[in-house]
Amino acid sequence: MDFYILAQQLVNGITLGSIYGLIAVGYTMVYGVIRMINFAHGDVYMVSAYVAAITLAVLHSFGVDSVPFAIISVLVVTCFITGVYGWTIERVAYRPLRGSTKLAPLISAIGISLMLQSYVQVAQGARDQGVPVLVSGALRLGTDKDFAQITYMQLVILVASFVAMAILTYLISYTTLGRQCRATQQNRHISAVLGVNTDRIISSVFVIGAATAAVGGVLVTFNYGSFNFFIGFVMGIKAFTAAVLGGIGSLPGAILGGLVLGLTEALFAGYVSTDYKDVFAFALLIVILFFRPYGLLGRPEIQKV
Amino acid sequence: MTEPVLTVENVTMRFGGIVANQNVNFKVDKGAITALIGPNGAGKTTLFNCITGFYRASEGRIVLSTAEGPRDIGALLSRPIVGGSHLVTRAGIARTFQNIRLFREMTVVENLLVAQHLDTEANLLSGVFKSAVFRRAEAEAVERAFYWLGQMNLVDDANRLAGELPYGRQRRLEIARAMCTSPRLICLDEPAAGLNPAETIELSEVIQRLRADHDLTVMVIEHDMHLVMSISDHVVVFDHGVVIADGTPKEVANDPAVVAAYLGVEEKEVAE
Structure with a gap:
């Protein structure tokens, strides 16, 4: 019996963790190239949930009934539109402030965050919105009384997250763009002196981060079925925590941090108390940062004199 | 050897009230090895930073002649939307750094x-x-x-x-x-710093080979006078942000102003 509870919490934790990881990617990559915490990232995720719902509604009005087709096209369209949001935010709110103080883009990020929340609230209403359940049913393990289950939607989440992470890793490790991203991350000025158009790379990073968050947004929307204009805040904080936990600036760190955070929450919720799961998760963050100030996979920034 | 690859005209670089370079003028001939020398803090690296587009010079013009005609470095940096240091590199100026930045x-x-x-x-x-x-x-x-x-x-x-x-x-x-x-022009900032004598000799061979085999013009900031005098065709001497001498290595080595800047002189001697 205990085995099934454990297995169930592990499944839940990994699913939740991979969503955190997807969103944490945006924080960590942006921090990597411009050393800025993009506080609007959680709200970009929130926007992507709305875009997903609208896209689904449009597809439905065209009479699209195939569930796999609907999920895939919603993913593609949402990634694209959310990517445009990411690009625009960087272009309008951050790039003009580059070269001014470090705090200026941070403040404008908070501004963008509030703006997105208000804009969605006014345009879409403050009430919870919902999408119908597209994928139901579950794989069950065990007897009728004691069992662990993985819903088909959780499977979709795991597969989609895995594929998104694989594409991202490939992009960063093996393409020219990825190489230039890594170079820009290590030293923006030197990259520019070597002919890399760093502004373009920074824009690309925002687009990639937003699109990855959109994958998370679509999956969460389909999984829980309801969302509102405020979901970006908590999710943003959690994903940011995951990024810090894994070592901000490190892409594998973001994924690992997301998984650790998701598993911690799920296990704590399963064995101790659901109400205190966030308290425990953040307490864990404090403990880990106490022993590894740069996160699990982070590297200290070396200040040379 | 008469066509200049790089022309520096009346360049002044200020950081707030500090003037790092004042009214600097010189030309770099195609295929030449030009050395910038001078005491630490004389403004050599600042000028390099202006030439390679790291900084934008406060005043004056730096013009690179390319196959497609002259390119003004300041204009490349301030070109709207797409402007930036990367355009300077694409125009044909490359550089290395005083403290290695890989x-x-x-x-x-x-x-x-x-x-x-x-x-x-x-x-x-x-x-x-x-x-x-x-x-x-x-x-x-x-x-x-x-x-x-x-x-x-x-x-x-x-x-x-x-x-x-x-x-x-x-x-x-x-x-x-x-x-x-x-690049058409490579700017080496203290390439011999921290090298042992054997490595320095190897470096001077590398620099000469680059110029001979790759149609390259070289600018170098260097404190190793032996290296400077043996490889360069043209030496520009800086002190306190201004050019105090400009000529062949031999001319520069015998210039009283250069000797004074390096060895120091009594105040009244300067007045004379």
């Missing part, structure tokens, strides 16, 4: 690959789908990277992390990386 977490060969693809912009889709054009460009880039590794005797280190290399090799890698941008 991408330490990337491999040696990756360091060289970043410096390429100047004409074909990195494109998300062509990168993901590996279009034919992209694959060809990538293959050429790798080939060029290995060519320069060969020239700098670094082939064995191709897949090591740049940060792991010994100091002397990091210096050579930085030159190789600069060469991968296919």
Whole structure:
């Protein structure tokens, strides 16, 4: 019996963790190239949930009934539109402030965050919105009384997250763009002196981060079925925590941090108390940062004199 | 040897109230090795930073002559929307740094690959789908990277992390990386700093080979006077941000102002 509870919490934790990881990617990559915490990232995720719902509604009005087709096209369209949001935010709110103080883009990020929340609230209403359940049913393990289950939607989440992470890793490790991203991350000025158009790379990073968050947004929307204009805040904080936990600036760190955070929450919720799961998760963050100030996979920034 | 590759006209660089360079004028001839010398803090590196587009000069003009005609460095930096230091590199100026700045977490060969693809912009889709054009460009880039590794005797280190290399090799890698941008003019900032005598001799051979074999013009900031006097055709001497002498190594070495700047003189001697 205990085995099934454990297995169930592990499944839940990994699913939740991979969503955190997807969103944490945006924080960590942006921090990597411009050393800025993009506080609007959680709200970009929130926007992507709305875009997903609208896209689904449009597809439905065209009479699209195939569930796999609907999920895939919603993913593609949402990634694209959310990517445009990411690009625009960087272009309008951050790039003009580059070269001014470090705090200026941070403040404008908070501004963008509030703006997105208000804009969605006014345009879409403050009430919870919902999408119908597209994928139901579950794989069950065990007897009728004691069992662990993985819903088909959780499977979709795991597969989609895995594929998104694989594409991202490939992009960063093996393409020219990825190489230039890594170079820009290590030293923006030197990259520019070597002919890399760093502004373009920074824009690309925002687009990639937003699109990855959109994958998370679509999956969460389909999984829980309801969302509102405020979901970006908590999710943003959690994903940011995951990024810090894994070592901000490190892409594998973001994924690992997301998984650790998701598993911690799920296990704590399963064995101790659901109400205190966030308290425990953040307490864990404090403990880990106490022993590894740069996160699990982070590297200290070396200040040379 | 009369056509100047680089013309520096009345350049002044201020940081707030501090004047780092004042009214600097000189020309760099095509195919020449030009050395900038002077005491520490004389403004040599600042001028390098202006030439390579790291800074924008407060006043004056820096013009590079390219195959497509003259290019004003200041104008490239301030070109709307797409302007920036990368355009200066693309126009044909490469540089190395006084304190080595490699991408330490990337491999040696990756360091060289970043410096390429100047004409074909990195494109998300062509990168993901590996279009034919992209694959060809990538293959050429790798080939060029290995060519320069060969020239700098670094082939064995191709897949090591740049940060792991010994100091002397990091210096050579930085030159190789600069060469991968296919420059017309390469600016070396204290390339011999921290090298032992044997490595310095090797470096001077490398610099001369670059000029002889690759149609390259070299500017170098260096404190090793033996190296400067043996390789350069033209020496520009800075002190307190101004040019105090400009000529062949021999002329400069015998210039009283240069001797004074290096050795120091009594105040009344200066007044005379």
